[in-house]
Amino acid sequence: MNRRSFLNKIWIWIGVVAGIEFLGLSLSFLVSGKKRGERHNSDRLKVIGRLEDIKPGEVYPYSNGRLYLVRHSDGGMLALSLKCTHLGCSIHWNEDEDKFICPCHSSEFNRFGDVLKPPAPHALDTYKVIVKEGKVMVDLDKKIRRRKFEKSDLTYA
Numbered sequence: 001m002n003r004r005s006f007l008n009k010i011w012i013w014i015g016v017v018a019g020i021e022f023l024g025l026s027l028s029f030l031v032s033g034k035k036r037g038e039r040h041n042s043d044r045l046k047v048i049g050r051l052e053d054i055k056p057g058e059v060y061p062y063s064n065g066r067l068y069l070v071r072h073s074d075g076g077m078l079a080l081s082l083k084c085t086h087l088g089c090s091i092h093w094n095e096d097e098d099k100f101i102c103p104c105h106s107s108e109f110n111r112f113g114d115v116l117k118p119p120a121p122h123a124l125d126t127y128k129v130i131v132k133e134g135k136v137m138v139d140l141d142k143k144i145r146r147r148k149f150e151k152s153d154l155t156y157a
């Protein structure tokens with residue numbers, strides 16, 4: 001076999017492999033029945049827990065590591081992003097001091113997400129909270145940026 005026929009065979013094999021990959025991708029796209037970018041509700045709506053288990057006055061970290069659910073004493077709920085609004089480090093809830101603290105540059109936030117101590121420039125982002133059939137859910141596609149807390153940020157059952 002000379003060099004030219006060897007290279008031709010390599011190109012043919014590369015074409016066959018690329019064709020198989022293209023066919024596989026096309027079939028998986030058609031079988032899933034989803035358009036690109038479309039997400040099912042169950043992908044974006046995360047169940048935090050049952051309403052009866054989420055007590056007023058408590059702060060709950062959500063296990064996926066993206067948010068804290070705060071249920072205020074009047075029953076209103078707020079899903080706070082745990083990303084600090086300064087440079088995006090993950091904040092931690094300090095129950096003894098009743099505030100969120102960022103470990104990177106020491107910004108602090110109250111349980112409404114408002115800045116207590118800069119350099120964070122504005123309140124923590126929130127996610128939309130939905131209460132349905134006794135379950136508390138958070139819509140992870142609906143991140144809400146805000147300057148400071150407003151009463152309308154709270155969700156009531």
Ligand code: FES
Binds near residue numbers: 086087088104119
């Ligand atoms: S990233 Fe939180 S204070 Fe800088």
